[in-house]
Amino acid sequence: MTDTREKMTSRERVLACLKGLPTDRVPVMYWLNPHAAVRLMAEFQPANSKIWNFVGRWLWKKFAGGGEFDAKEIWRALPLLYTLYANNDYALELGADMAQVPFGTTEYWGKLYRENGKIRAKDGFGSIRGMGGIYLEVIEPAIKNIDDLKNFRFPDVSSDRNFDRIRKYRQKHPDVCIFTDNFGVQDLPTSQMFEMSQMMIALYEYPDEIKQFQQNFADYMIDIGRRSIKAGADIIFMYDDYGYTNRTLISMDMWKEFTYPHLKRMIEAFHDAGAPVMLHSCGYQMPFLEYYVEAELDALQTFQLKAGNDFEKAYAEFGDKFTFNTGIDIQLGEQMTPEELREDILRSYRIGGRNGRHIIGMSHMLQYTMPIENMRMIFKTVNEIQAGVHDSRVDR
Amino acid sequence: MEQLKEMVIKGKTKETAGKVKELLDKDTDPEAIMKEAMIPAMDEVGDLFAKGDYYVPEMLMAAKAMNLGLEVLKPILAQCDIEPLGTVVIGTVKGDLHDIGKNLAAIALEGAGFEVVDLGTDVSPEKFIDAIKEHEPKVLGFSALLSTTMRSMKDTVEAIDKAGIRDRVKIMIGGAPVTQKFADEIGVDFYASDSTSGRNFAREVVSGEA
Numbered sequence: 001m002t003d004t005r006e007k008m009t010s011r012e013r014v015l016a017c018l019k020g021l022p023t024d025r026v027p028v029m030y031w032l033n034p035h036a037a038v039r040l041m042a043e044f045q046p047a048n049s050k051i052w053n054f055v056g057r058w059l060w061k062k063f064a065g066g067g068e069f070d071a072k073e074i075w076r077a078l079p080l081l082y083t084l085y086a087n088n089d090y091a092l093e094l095g096a097d098m099a100q101v102p103f104g105t106t107e108y109w110g111k112l113y114r115e116n117g118k119i120r121a122k123d124g125f126g127s128i129r130g131m132g133g134i135y136l137e138v139i140e141p142a143i144k145n146i147d148d149l150k151n152f153r154f155p156d157v158s159s160d161r162n163f164d165r166i167r168k169y170r171q172k173h174p175d176v177c178i179f180t181d182n183f184g185v186q187d188l189p190t191s192q193m194f195e196m197s198q199m200m201i202a203l204y205e206y207p208d209e210i211k212q213f214q215q216n217f218a219d220y221m222i223d224i225g226r227r228s229i230k231a232g233a234d235i236i237f238m239y240d241d242y243g244y245t246n247r248t249l250i251s252m253d254m255w256k257e258f259t260y261p262h263l264k265r266m267i268e269a270f271h272d273a274g275a276p277v278m279l280h281s282c283g284y285q286m287p288f289l290e291y292y293v294e295a296e297l298d299a300l301q302t303f304q305l306k307a308g309n310d311f312e313k314a315y316a317e318f319g320d321k322f323t324f325n326t327g328i329d330i331q332l333g334e335q336m337t338p339e340e341l342r343e344d345i346l347r348s349y350r351i352g353g354r355n356g357r358h359i360i361g362m363s364h365m366l367q368y369t370m371p372i373e374n375m376r377m378i379f380k381t382v383n384e385i386q387a388g389v390h391d392s393r394v395d396r
Numbered sequence: 397m398e399q400l401k402e403m404v405i406k407g408k409t410k411e412t413a414g415k416v417k418e419l420l421d422k423d424t425d426p427e428a429i430m431k432e433a434m435i436p437a438m439d440e441v442g443d444l445f446a447k448g449d450y451y452v453p454e455m456l457m458a459a460k461a462m463n464l465g466l467e468v469l470k471p472i473l474a475q476c477d478i479e480p481l482g483t484v485v486i487g488t489v490k491g492d493l494h495d496i497g498k499n500l501a502a503i504a505l506e507g508a509g510f511e512v513v514d515l516g517t518d519v520s521p522e523k524f525i526d527a528i529k530e531h532e533p534k535v536l537g538f539s540a541l542l543s544t545t546m547r548s549m550k551d552t553v554e555a556i557d558k559a560g561i562r563d564r565v566k567i568m569i570g571g572a573p574v575t576q577k578f579a580d581e582i583g584v585d586f587y588a589s590d591s592t593s594g595r596n597f598a599r600e601v602v603s604g605e606a
Contacts, residue, residue: 069491132493132517132518133490133544133545134491134544135542139493196495197496200453200456201456201457204453204457244572250453251453254453283572331543335578
């Protein structure tokens with residue numbers, strides 16, 4: 001890979017990387033849990049926006065006093081307001097090349113209310129959420145039984161307002177690489193809309209009904225993705241967890257029967273609309289890689305080491321076929337020393353940075369529980385990589 | 397009996413209850429049905445899961461088949477006064493609402509003949525302590541899916557220790573972010589990398605090997 005001598009915009013850099021074309025340096029994606037973001041504002045790097053910064057530092061102080069387990073619910077919940085800012089403007093300020101800008105209005109993602117003194121939200125799909133620690137988790141899924149599944153009506157996204165956020169961000173930041181949320185047919189319905197055990201059993205007991213639901217779901221998501229691309233999104237960031245520790249959630253046969261056909265057609269539809277697809281899939285990924293190639297997936301995020309994924313092996317076989325967005329181990333990194341974490345990031349860079357098709361990215365959302373010294377080391381190491389200090393790319 | 401065992405292993409939910417009833421009608425010893433069919437069936441399911449031949453849906457189907465059979469069997473077993481292998485209390489720790497790992501662990505343990513007291517999710521240290529005092533389990537199991545809530549395991553172990561009852565129970569932990577290193581750091585007795593290894597550890601505890 002020949003170094004280009006001109007500096008690229010982040011948008012050019014990421015899109016070139018996804019196509020396997022030369023870049024001026026390795027692109028970077030940061031993914032921040034909002035509680036981690038306000039901690040970073042307070043203890044590492046202030047946000048450029050005075051208001052966001054002031055409020056963020058104050059929220060961190062209020063939250064940190066009690067932490068996840070003892071802070072009042074309001075102080076655990078309020079940092080969630082930083083979810084978008086943390087992953088677009090602030091992530092860019094920290095040195096990322098990619099900004100996350102989801103579709104939908106605030107009402108679509110969750111109407112907040114109080115019930116018996118507790119914070120609740122009803123999300124766009126109708127699931128009720130409550131604060132479990134620092135996340136608004138599903139406490140009552142929208143779909144309770146197979147009849148609900150058969151009769152489910154997807155939330156209305158016909159209004160163009162649902163894509164205003166993307167449109168405005170594109171106008172404001174023409175050179176930034178925007179990635180936008182979309183969802184695959186396996187994880188969201190299983191874990192957020194229906195109760196997981198029931199959904200897994202339904203794969204056996206009601207296969208036709210599940211397949212029809214997945215068809216409808218994929219159609220719905222394709223429509224959303226197309227309109228997101230039209231509004232200015234560069235990359236479709238599709239969430240669909242297929243694995244966990246050292247194994248896949250369902251058998252490969254089942255995955256090929258239920259999930260894969262939709263993954264393939266969604267990728268094709270988004271390609272036709274003009275955008276590459278980056279799949280976020282937690283857990284063990286090794287058996288899926290050849291299918292990602294077949295489906296012409298452009299990038300895979302997170303590729304967690306903890307889950308049993310072998311980056312060196314995978315990159316050797318597939319590194320010229322799609323882009324790996326990985327390298328900053330958030331899960332194991334919490335238990336490493338700063339020096340160990342630095343070496344781990346460099347180890348991944350030495351593998352992936354060799355030929356391009358690598359975005360340095362976090363293995364999951366950075367959590368506030370990571371020691372601040374480790375957080376500092378992450379940004380220091382990545383900054384060095386961006387400056388070419390550890391450049392291991394080979395001229396071809 | 398072999399047919400019943402196969403039905404449970406293969407998750408034949410519609411046939412299992414009928415088969416149990418058929419065996420009972422033939423005066424088959426209910427304890428034998430448990431010990432020669434149901435428990436060995438779930439043992440094999442656990443082993444198939446550990447080997448990677450079975451996945452979450454297959455485990456759940458087998459568990460459902462077993463539970464449907466148990467619905468027929470339990471009233472009879474209650475009259476026979478059959479003791480479970482031991483009691484295990486499990487729960488997802490405070491701040492965490494995820495339960496699939498915990499549920500799989502419960503399936504493996506119940507299948508092995510343990511009485512499982514499932515405290516649910518978002519379980520505080522105090523609730524674990526109360527459960528130890530009430531149920532006197534041999535084993536306590538914690539599950540967590542998030543690295544942020546994993547720390548609640550440490551708080552819970554410390555609370556149990558502070559309550560003066562740490563020596564009454566063996567503690568095992570599991571979940572996606574959990575590692576052996578973390579288990580060693582917080583002083584628990586076992587890191588369960590999956591539900592089968594947790595089941596095996598619980599067995600070792602009741603047999604005195606752990």
